[in-house]
Amino acid sequence: MSFELALNTGTTPNLDLAAAVEAAATAGLSHIGPWRHLIEQAGGPEKAAQIISSGGLQASTLCRGGFLTSNSPEGQRAALESNRRAIEEAAIIGANELIMVVGGLPAAAHILGGEGEKTDKDIVAARDRVARALGELVPYALEHGVRLVLEALHPMYAVDRAVLSTLGQALDLATPYPTAAVGVVVDTFHVFWDPQLQTQIQRAGLEGRLASYQICDFNLPIAADALQSRGMMGDGYVDFATISRWVSAAGYRGPVEVEIFNQEINSQDAALTLAQMNQRYGSLVLPHLQQAAGMVPAHATN
Amino acid sequence: MSFELALNTGTTPNLDLAAAVEAAATAGLSHIGPWRHLIEQAGGPEKAAQIISSGGLQASTLCRGGFLTSNSPEGQRAALESNRRAIEEAAIIGANELIMVVGGLPAAAHILGGEGEKTDKDIVAARDRVARALGELVPYALEHGVRLVLEALHPMYAVDRAVLSTLGQALDLATPYPTAAVGVVVDTFHVFWDPQLQTQIQRAGLEGRLASYQICDFNLPIAADALQSRGMMGDGYVDFATISRWVSAAGYRGPVEVEIFNQEINSQDAALTLAQMNQRYGSLVLPHLQQAAGMVPAHATN
Numbered sequence: 001m002s003f004e005l006a007l008n009t010g011t012t013p014n015l016d017l018a019a020a021v022e023a024a025a026t027a028g029l030s031h032i033g034p035w036r037h038l039i040e041q042a043g044g045p046e047k048a049a050q051i052i053s054s055g056g057l058q059a060s061t062l063c064r065g066g067f068l069t070s071n072s073p074e075g076q077r078a079a080l081e082s083n084r085r086a087i088e089e090a091a092i093i094g095a096n097e098l099i100m101v102v103g104g105l106p107a108a109a110h111i112l113g114g115e116g117e118k119t120d121k122d123i124v125a126a127r128d129r130v131a132r133a134l135g136e137l138v139p140y141a142l143e144h145g146v147r148l149v150l151e152a153l154h155p156m157y158a159v160d161r162a163v164l165s166t167l168g169q170a171l172d173l174a175t176p177y178p179t180a181a182v183g184v185v186v187d188t189f190h191v192f193w194d195p196q197l198q199t200q201i202q203r204a205g206l207e208g209r210l211a212s213y214q215i216c217d218f219n220l221p222i223a224a225d226a227l228q229s230r231g232m233m234g235d236g237y238v239d240f241a242t243i244s245r246w247v248s249a250a251g252y253r254g255p256v257e258v259e260i261f262n263q264e265i266n267s268q269d270a271a272l273t274l275a276q277m278n279q280r281y282g283s284l285v286l287p288h289l290q291q292a293a294g295m296v297p298a299h300a301t302n
Numbered sequence: 303m304s305f306e307l308a309l310n311t312g313t314t315p316n317l318d319l320a321a322a323v324e325a326a327a328t329a330g331l332s333h334i335g336p337w338r339h340l341i342e343q344a345g346g347p348e349k350a351a352q353i354i355s356s357g358g359l360q361a362s363t364l365c366r367g368g369f370l371t372s373n374s375p376e377g378q379r380a381a382l383e384s385n386r387r388a389i390e391e392a393a394i395i396g397a398n399e400l401i402m403v404v405g406g407l408p409a410a411a412h413i414l415g416g417e418g419e420k421t422d423k424d425i426v427a428a429r430d431r432v433a434r435a436l437g438e439l440v441p442y443a444l445e446h447g448v449r450l451v452l453e454a455l456h457p458m459y460a461v462d463r464a465v466l467s468t469l470g471q472a473l474d475l476a477t478p479y480p481t482a483a484v485g486v487v488v489d490t491f492h493v494f495w496d497p498q499l500q501t502q503i504q505r506a507g508l509e510g511r512l513a514s515y516q517i518c519d520f521n522l523p524i525a526a527d528a529l530q531s532r533g534m535m536g537d538g539y540v541d542f543a544t545i546s547r548w549v550s551a552a553g554y555r556g557p558v559e560v561e562i563f564n565q566e567i568n569s570q571d572a573a574l575t576l577a578q579m580n581q582r583y584g585s586l587v588l589p590h591l592q593q594a595a596g597m598v599p600a601h602a603t604n
Contacts, residue, residue, distance in 0.1 A: 107539055111522060121541040127497070156458040158495035159522055159539040169497040193460035195429070195471040220413060220461055222528045237409055237461045239423040 003248075003289045005281050006031035006060040008214065008259035009038055012270045017042040020270075021055035027274035031060040031255040034093070036086060045092035052093060059095035060255040061149065061185075061212055062086065068133035069103035069126040069163060071117055076133065079103075083137050091144040097211050098141070099149050099185060102130045104160040111160045126163045131173055138181045149183045149211045150174060154190045156226055167191055167200035174209055183211025186247055187259070189218050189230050192238045198246050205250025213247050215240065215285060216260045223263070230260045233280040241288045248292035256285065305550075305591045307583050308333035308362040310516065310561035311340055314572045319344040322572075323357035329576035333362040333557040336395070338388060347394035354395060361397035362557040363451065363487075363514055364388065370435035371405035371428040371465060373419055378435065381405075385439050393446040399513050400443070401451050401487060404432045406462040413462045428465045433475055440483045451485045451513045452476060456492040458528055469493055469502035476511055485513030488549055489561070491520050491532050494540045500548050507552025515549050517542065517587060518562045525565070532562045535582040543590045550594035558587065 007024040009015070009032065015023060017038040024032050032052060039048040039062075052059055065086040070076050090098040105126055109116025120126075134148065141148050150170040153162035164170055167184060174182040184204050191197055204210040217236030223229045233240055258277050260266070265273055290296065309326040311317070311334065317325060319340040326334050334354060341364075344350045354361055367388040372378050392400040407428055411418025422428075436450065443450050452472040455464035466472055469486060476484040486506050493499055506512040519538030525531045535542055560579050562568070567575055592598065 105539055108522065121539050122544065123495070123541060124500075124544065154457060155495040156456070156524060159520065163495075164497075165495050166497060172497075193425070193457040193465075193467050195467060195474075198426075218461065220410065221526075222458060222524055224523075224526060226524045237407055237423050239425060242424065242426065 001030070002253040002293065002295075003286060004030045004255045005277065006033055006255040006257040007274065007277070008033040008061075008063065008257045009035050010063065011258055011260045011265070011273060011277075013266050015270055017048055018051050018055075021051055021057055023270045023274055025055045025057060027271070027278060029274070030057060031257070032057050033061040033063060033095070033257045033259070034059065035063045036089065039089055039093065045089040049093045059093045060257055061097040061099050062090040062093060062095040063259075064099040064101050064151075065148065066101040066162075067103040068130045069106065070109075071106045071120055071125075071129070075115070076129070080133060080136055084140055087137070087141050087144050087146045090146045096145065097147050097149045097183065099151055099212065101151055101153065102162050102164045104158065104163060108160040123158070123163050130163065134173065134182065135176070138177050142178065142181050147180060147183045147211055149185050151185045151187060152190055154193075156222070166194055166196065167204065168196050171200060171203055171207060171209060174207075179208035183209045185212035185214055186210070186243070187214040188238045188240065188243055189216050192218060192243060197243070201246045201250045205252065210247070210250055210252045212254065212257065213252055214257045214259050215281075216258060219262070228261050228263050230262050232260060232262070232265060232276055233258075233284050240284045244285050244288040245292040248289040253293065256281070256289070303332075304555040304595065304597075305588060306332045306557045307579065308335055308557040308559040309576065309579070310335040310363075310365065310559045311337050312365065313560055313562045313567070313575060313579075315568050317572055319350055320353050320357075323353055323359055325572045325576055327357045327359060329573070329580060331576070332359060333559070334359050335363040335365060335397070335559045335561070336361065337365045338391065341391055341395065347391040351395045361395045362559055363399040363401050364392040364395060364397040366401040366403050366453075367450065368403040368464075369405040370432045371408065372411075373408045373422055373427075373431070377417070378431070382435060382438055386442055389439070389443050389446050389448045392448045398447065398449055399451045399485065399487075400448050401453055401514070403453055403455060404464050404466045406460065406465060410462040425460070425465050432465065436475060436484065437478070440479050444480065444483050449482060449485045449513055451487050453487045453489060454492055456495075458524070468496055468498065469506065470498055473502060473505055473509060473511060476509075481510040485511045487514035487516055488512070488545070489516040489518075490540045490542065490545055491518050494520060494545060499545070503548045503552050507554065512549070512552055512554045514556065514559065515554055516559045516561050517583075518560060521564070530563050530565050532564050534562060534564075534567060534578055535560075535586050542586045546587050546590040547594040550591040555595065558583070558591070
């Protein structure tokens with residue numbers, strides 16, 4: 001099988017892991033991408049692994065590691081320690097791919113509840129710290145058979161969440177390391193605007209680093225909480241046909257994860273959300289993935 | 303003189319052209335960058351030219367041309383016609399630089415009050431139309447001694463305002479044309495996040511296309527109207543020291559325009575805004591421009 005639809009648990013934030021697994025399995029899905037707090041709530045990664053496998057599912061990714069931009073030695077140490085735990089958790093739940101959101105400027109650390117140096121707005125130095133920290137984590141990731149999957153975030157989050165803003169930048173950051181250790185994710189919301197998108201998706205494929213395809217739409221106006229601007233495929237302005245063809249043509253055949261932060265969708269019944277996911281995926285995304293892969297689109301009229 | 307502070311009239315939206323010229327001159331400024339609706343209100347470009355010069359000022363830029371992404375022949379014709387008028391106006395008011403905001407997706411045209419095809423989310427095709435329209439405008443711009451200055455907008459506006467999102471993309475778009483015909487602007491708000499920023503600013507300098515430096519800060523949280531997230535220098539997260547050094551090192555010596563859309567700043571007394579501009583420019587921006595240019599920073603402690 002290829003292109004299995006996967007539920008990222010960020011899409012159903014009111015469900016615990018067991019309920020999310022059940023909802024996904026009931027909707028006919030085979031993969032789930034859990035967030036770390038659900039692993040903890042479930043009683044740890046061994047319990048979580050059991051819940052996922054006894055529901056008949058596989059883990060597509062673990063969300064998330066990262067936040068490597070602290071400008072203090074203690075902050076860096078704590079971040080590396082947290083990422084090592086995330087690598088262990090990913091290995092135990094059977095997720096080969098650990099999504100990495102690299103972190104923002106120290107000057108903005110207070111926005112996400114952290115401590116930072118309010119005057120440190122040096123984005124170049126913050127990127128250098130990410131590169132160094134990545135180098136420290138790579139051996140641990142390789143030992144555990146887990147790939148660190150760098151996520152370029154939309155530039156509207158460059159200040160508070162990720163000084164990594166483009167797929168090209170993610171691939172540059174990955175270059176020194178084995179493909180088994182560092183990959184990249186294409187998240188349509190974050191990268192649809194990028195003039196280099198086709199080129200960099202091709203490059204990710206050629207370089208063997210295309211580790212995950214995450215989908216959701218880009219809605220306007222931007223939500224009051226900018227993080228909530230993600231929409232169900234088809235509701236916003238992303239050209240899913242084109243990007244999906246590029247991703248498939250670059251050789252990606254893995255699960256396709258739906259990750260939507262959106263107040264309306266997050267508060268509705270999960271069964272409804274999963275039904276919408278199935279329908280929109282079948283009509284707007286899957287046929288283009290299959291076509292570019294030389295397969296016969298089986299459900300083009302879903 | 304180099305690096306003259308300039309008032310973009312978007313910063314003082316409650317003033318007509320005469321009042322904005324007076325406020326700028328009173329604050330000791332030598333340059334102003336007017337928006338087109340102020341030219342029209344003033345009774346046309348000849349009158350506007352008179353108001354600007356009798357106030358002792360020069361026009362730094364004219365804001366703005368562009369919106370070249372319509373997917374209908376009539377829409378394209380109307381856009382080209384409007385841009386020819388803008389070129390004429392720029393020439394008459396003595397602004398050598400016409401700022402170009404290229405336009406968004408046809409699917410989002412309704413957001414800015416236009417008509418568009420709701421299903422057209424093809425950003426690649428929209429960029430192609432911009433490239434073709436630019437080619438049609440270049441001879442007219444050259445005839446009038448006006449440079450079309452491509453503005454990369456922050457990717458959060460890629461859908462509704464500009465499918466041109468990076469300085470590198472702007473320079474690629476400019477490549478076929480003489481440097482007297484097509485330039486680029488570095489607007490700190492729009493490009494501060496770009497991992498290729500230093501390289502592309504250097505390239506803009508080497509290629510002779512660095513036509514304007516516009517400054518304001520990037521505030522968080524993003525305002526309810528995302529356009530209003532621009533802040534006074536120092537209030538947000540932009541590293542002005544670093545970017546200003548890059549711009550100066552690339553050879554830019556022209557006026558530095560402050561363009562702030564921000565509800566609080568826009569509604570306060572213009573004299574206060576201009577005083578803040580002078581103070582923040584003198585402490586956060588000018589010393590770095592001068593230093594990188596090998597000048598003695600005269601007002602580093604302002």
